[in-house]
Amino acid sequence: MSIWRDVVGQEPALTVLQRAVADPDAMTHAWLLTGPPGSGRSVAARAFAGALQCPKGGCGECRECRTALDGTHADVDILATEALSIGVSQTRELVQLAGRSPSVGRWRVILIEDADRLTEQSGNALLKALEEPTPRTVWLLCAPSLQDVLITVRSRSRHVRLRTPPVEQVAELLSRRDGIKPRLALNSARAAQSHIGMARRLARDEDARGRRRATVELATRIRGVGQAVGAAAQLMAIAEEERDRTLETRAAAEKARLLETLGADPSARTQPPHVRAQINSLEKEQKTRSTRFTRDMIDRALVDLLSVYRDALMLRSGAPVDLVNEDAREVVEEVAGAFDSDGLLLAMDAIGTARERIAANVAPLLALEAMTISLQLPR
Known part of the structure; x- marks a missing residue:
């Protein structure tokens, strides 16, 4: 069993990483792993960290491999932020860790799973550690693309690109x-x-499949301005339902653990000032996480919707490719029959514009309404 077993469809990248594990001359102090969402960047980075610690170079079975993969290895520090950005204080903590020698492993590995969320200030705090690396310390940075990472950071890292797996x-x-x-x-x-x-x-998750099906079917239901506004509201509702389903129980559990740690009475009507301050800090963090999660779910819904128009364009052009929505072929065929090729391309552009606007902090509902009005089926 290999530590790389869950890294699928990435043979060129694995060749580079495995050679670095086996050959000291191929090793460097900072790596930047990029690839589209869902390609397995973080999985590959954790596997690389485990292989560096493993006496056998990544057997997948020893303690070093197992703890590196699950994030509990003493010399593998992982920053996986749920905030919209990585702050300077978080970066400085990692820089301090990077200055220490490994305690039990062969390397001290610092893994930042969302390096694209480094701000200019937090990126600058990282530069010194990248320019003057500590011996036996390795930085692993993950991001969707090179362009998503500060140029000062990416220019000091070795790039390994992951692709969309088959x-x-x-x-x-x-x-x-x-x-x-x-x-x-x-x-x-x-x-x-x-x-x-x-x-x-x-x-x-059968409910997740149902929500995706509802998103796909919207493409055939937007026949007027009123229905366009309703479709935008439905997309928001789908994202918020997914958010509440995923985060509400977690938020309550986090608050209960915090009160227990502070020795506070959860049934008390009012809490002491120091407890209230900690609760307020937690709630602020949870609100930031909720905002990011909602945006991520909206973006995922837009990717699903975009796939309908892509499939319809493939049908119209007769391209010999598999449909993403083969299980909803009737929806794809209806859309393909309603729009000509130019109309499908304009619809895809409208969805892409909505994604860009939401990423730029435009109010999601406004961006969705502008998009759905452009997606009305021709009369």
């Missing part, structure tokens, strides 16, 4: 690792467009 390999992973039935695994991998995390969610 649908069949994602399906095989779901069957092997998660015990998903092959047909469901394949349908989920195709619907998720090879996004491994989303494919796993679709395969395991």
Whole structure:
């Protein structure tokens, strides 16, 4: 069993990383792993960290491999932020850690899973550590693309690019690792467009499949301005339902743990000032997480909606490619019959514009309404 077993469809990248593990001359102090969402950047980075610590170079079975993968290794520090950005204070803490020698492992590994969320200030705080690396310290940075990372950071890192894995390999992973039935695994991998995390969610959660189906079917229901506004509201509702389903229980558990840690009475009508301050800080963090999660879910819904118009364009052009929405072919065929090729391209542009606006902090509902008005079916 290899530590790389869950890194699928990334043979060129694995060749580079495995050579660095085996050959000191191929090793460097800072790595930047990029790849589209769902390609497995973080999984590859954790596997690389484990292989660096493993006496056998990544057996996948020893303590070093297992603890590196699950994030509990003493010399593998992981920053996986749920905020919209990574602050200077967080970066400085990592820089201080990077200055220490490994305590039990061969390397001290600092992994930043969302390096694209480094601000200019937090990126500058990182530069000194990248310019003058501590011996036996390795930085692993993950981001969607080179352009998402500050140029001062990426110019000091070795780049390894991951690609979108093939649908069949994602399906095989779901069957092997998660015990998903092959047909469901394949349908989920195709619907998720090879996004491994989303494919796993679709395969395991029937409600998630239902929400995706509702998003896909919107393409055939926007026949006027009123329905366009309603479709935008439905997209918001789908994202918020997913958010509440995922985060509400977690938020309550976090608050209960905090009160227990502080020795506070959870049934008390008022709390002492120091407890209230801690609760306010937690609630602020949870609100930031909720905002980011909602935006991520909206973006995922827009990717699903975009796939309908992509499939319709493929049908119209007669391109010999598999449909993303093969299980909703009737929806795709209706859209393909309603729009000509130019109309489908304009619809895809409208969805892309909405994604860009939301990423730029435009109010999501306003961006969605402008988009859905552009998606009205021709009369």
